[in-house]
Amino acid sequence: GAVVSQHPSWVICKSGTSVKIECRSLDFQATTMFWYRQFPKQSLMLMATSNEGSKATYEQGVEKDKFLINHASLTLSTLTVTSAHPEDSSFYICSAGMRESPLHFGNGTRLTVT
Amino acid sequence: DAKTTQPPSMDCAEGRAANLPCNHSTISGNEYVYWYRQIHSQGPQYIIHGLKNNETNEMASLIITEDRKSSTLILPHATLRDTAVYYCIALNQGGKLIFGQGTELSVKP
Numbered sequence: 341g342a343v344v345s346q347h348p349s350w351v352i353c354k355s356g357t358s359v360k361i362e363c364r365s366l367d368f369q370a371t372t373m374f375w376y377r378q379f380p381k382q383s384l385m386l387m388a389t390s391n392e393g394s395k396a397t398y399e400q401g402v403e404k405d406k407f408l409i410n411h412a413s414l415t416l417s418t419l420t421v422t423s424a425h426p427e428d429s430s431f432y433i434c435s436a437g438m439r440e441s442p443l444h445f446g447n448g449t450r451l452t453v454t
Numbered sequence: 455d456a457k458t459t460q461p462p463s464m465d466c467a468e469g470r471a472a473n474l475p476c477n478h479s480t481i482s483g484n485e486y487v488y489w490y491r492q493i494h495s496q497g498p499q500y501i502i503h504g505l506k507n508n509e510t511n512e513m514a515s516l517i518i519t520e521d522r523k524s525s526t527l528i529l530p531h532a533t534l535r536d537t538a539v540y541y542c543i544a545l546n547q548g549g550k551l552i553f554g555q556g557t558e559l560s561v562k563p
Binding site: 344346372374376383384439440443445446447448450 | 492496503
């Protein structure tokens with residue numbers, strides 16, 4: 341149980357375009373999902389907390405207008421990287437869990453902006 | 455959430471036990487110790503967690519000292535597929551998982 345699916349697993353886009361990444365909890369309902377970013381040879385950095393039916397909470401230094409998060413249902417959260425630039429190229433990972441249970445992670449999305 | 459300290463890297467021979475230490479001297483009474491690992495280019499994988507008592511599951515054992523200031527993750531028979539970065543995190547239930555640098559475990563044949 342507790343499977344988190346992320347789509348796409350990789351994406352290449354041109355500078356200035358927007359990219360949407362989906363995170364789904366397949367066999368449970370997640371009231372909270374988390375979005376992380378990871379640069380090469382670095383640890384995961386928490387970007388934001390996504391709450392179903394309400395606005396996301398962003399960590400300090402993360403631009404909310406650039407990284408749009410929508411948590412429209414208990415099984416789906418999306419992260420849209422708007423007006424992507426090469427410095428946004430990174431590995432984006434989501435996680436989800438139920439109350440009092442460990443968080444489980446998707447397999448990540450490798451974004452390359454050319 | 456309490457800060458944790460782990461060695462940056464460790465080696466282990468295939469088939470032997472891998473013992474990964476973690477210090478969390480400022481952990482509070484209601485913070486759990488969680489262990490995750492990340493195999494290259496994948497999302498982190500949950501391994502085990504505990505509060506006070508030692509825990510064991512199909513993946514590993516977690517030994518927490520009586521004063522809760524440190525813990526050890528034990529992989530009883532390491533295989534090459536256990537090569538990964540292992541993260542020890544202290545947090546409250548429902549809290550945010552904040553990752554440190556972890557320990558890069560290399561299992562060698």
